[in-house]
Amino acid sequence: MNGKVSNTSRDDRAKLSHPIADRSRLTAREVLDEHVKLFNFGVRTRDFGPMISQFSKDAEMYFEGIPVGPFKGRPAISEAYSSRPPDDEIIILSVKWAPGKNEINGEYAWSRNAKVRAGELRIETKRDQIMKLTVRYESH
Numbered sequence: 170m171n172g173k174v175s176n177t178s179r180d181d182r183a184k185l186s187h188p189i190a191d192r193s194r195l196t197a198r199e200v201l202d203e204h205v206k207l208f209n210f211g212v213r214t215r216d217f218g219p220m221i222s223q224f225s226k227d228a229e230m231y232f233e234g235i236p237v238g239p240f241k242g243r244p245a246i247s248e249a250y251s252s253r254p255p256d257d258e259i260i261i262l263s264v265k266w267a268p269g270k271n272e273i274n275g276e277y278a279w280s281r282n283a284k285v286r287a288g289e290l291r292i293e294t295k296r297d298q299i300m301k302l303t304v305r306y307e308s309h
Contacts, residue, residue, distance in 0.1 A: 195297040197273040198266050204292065204299065205275075209258040217250040225298040234288065234306035257281050261290075271295060 195203070200223070207220035221243060224230075230240040230249070237253070240246045258280040266273040275290045286307065293301040 195294075196268065197271055197292065197294045198264065198268075200294045200297060200299060201261070201264065201266075201273050201275050201290070201292055204290075204302075205259060205261055205277075208255075209280075211250065212255055212258050215254060217247070217254065221247045221250065223297075223299050224302075225295065225300050228299055229301045231301070231303045232306065233303065234308065259287075262286060 204220065204223055207223065208217075211217035211220050224243050224246055226243050227241070228243060228246060230238060230246050232238045238249065240249045259277045260280055260283050262276045262278055264273060264275045271294045273292050273294075275292075276286055277288060277290055278285055279287050288305045288307045291301075291303040291305070292299055
């Protein structure tokens with residue numbers, strides 16, 4: 170993975186650019202939306218580099234409900250997606266967020282079972298970067 174875009178067409182990369190020129194002013198909601206878009210792109214292409222670039226160098230990623238992680242630092246997060254890539258896209262069902270706050274919670278479903286809540290993403294941001302991601306899985 171190494172954070173670079175591989176086997177990704179120029180058109181696909183162009184679709185990934187964010188319309189906001191000053192990324193330092195992204196809200197937590199915009200970071201969540203971008204994360205989901207880039208996660209789903211990674212699932213389709215097996216190229217998680219654009220998504221990994223959202224994480225700060227010292228970001229942390231935790232999982233609840235499955236015995237995985239924690240992962241500390243962008244290289245460890247990158248390796249986690251490289252060695253165990255997800256096989257389904259996610260859909261955000263609902264969001265809990267207070268404008269002006271740097272934390273957001275999004276309930277998600279796997280796209281193959283889009284009406285059933287699968288868990289929650291909790292993202293803490295600093296400017297446009299993800300500082301901490303906690304993924305809670307729910308078993309059904």
